[in-house]
Amino acid sequence: MSAYIVYESMFGNTAGVAEAVANGVATCLPVELVEVGDAPMILDLQAELLIVGAPTHVFGLSRPRTRDDAVERAGRVISDGRLMRDWIDSRSALSLSVATFDTHVNPPIPGSAARTMAKLLTRRGCTLVADPVSFHVSGTDGPVSPGELGRAIEWGASIARRVGLHPSPA
Numbered sequence: 001m002s003a004y005i006v007y008e009s010m011f012g013n014t015a016g017v018a019e020a021v022a023n024g025v026a027t028c029l030p031v032e033l034v035e036v037g038d039a040p041m042i043l044d045l046q047a048e049l050l051i052v053g054a055p056t057h058v059f060g061l062s063r064p065r066t067r068d069d070a071v072e073r074a075g076r077v078i079s080d081g082r083l084m085r086d087w088i089d090s091r092s093a094l095s096l097s098v099a100t101f102d103t104h105v106n107p108p109i110p111g112s113a114a115r116t117m118a119k120l121l122t123r124r125g126c127t128l129v130a131d132p133v134s135f136h137v138s139g140t141d142g143p144v145s146p147g148e149l150g151r152a153i154e155w156g157a158s159i160a161r162r163v164g165l166h167p168s169p170a
């Protein structure tokens with residue numbers, strides 16, 4: 001059994017949280033971490049557990065317009081290719097175990113990329129193995145709020161333990 005973590009990130013905060021989640025998962029399962037623009041097609045994934053992470057943009061997942069706003073703000077961003085919503089948007093049924101996380105400003109405002117991704121993936125037949133979770137950043141550009149990277153490591157480890165101990169039936 002192995003895990004794949006795919007993330008989208010403009011300013012680097014979600015990338016940092018994804019790395020922390022990967023460190024947690026790696027305590028139990030082999031794991032690969034990849035930016036969404038470099039990920040294989042979702043249908044071709046050779047993993048039993050898929051974890052996806054993205055920044056919350058305008059109450060949900062990024063769109064071309066919100067990506068442009070991030071570029072205007074930062075000049076350069078990490079994710080400048082395929083959108084997470086397009087990567088997830090497979091027309092075929094999927095049967096992966098999935099968990100979703102996002103980054104989100106603190107104090108929180110309504111809406112969550114993690115919940116949007118969970119909805120898109122379960123609609124395609126994936127099974128959620130944990131409730132969608134948000135990790136906080138201190139402002140639009142970050143940094144990740146104190147304690148959140150530790151929480152991300154523990155979240156990754158808890159999912160890997162759960163899935164590793166109770167693999168879904170073949």
Ligand SMILES: Cc1cc2nc3c(=O)[nH]c(=O)nc-3n(C[C@H](O)[C@H](O)[C@H](O)COP(=O)(O)O)c2cc1C
Nearest residue numbers: 009010011012013014055057058059103104105140
């Ligand atoms: C265009 C844009 C829209 C955003 N909309 C929201 C929002 O609706 N809710 C929220 O909590 N944060 C919002 N944010 C803040 C992002 O969630 C924050 O920039 C992100 O967590 C940083 O992650 P990253 O460094 O991986 O891009 C927005 C940021 C941008 C650039």
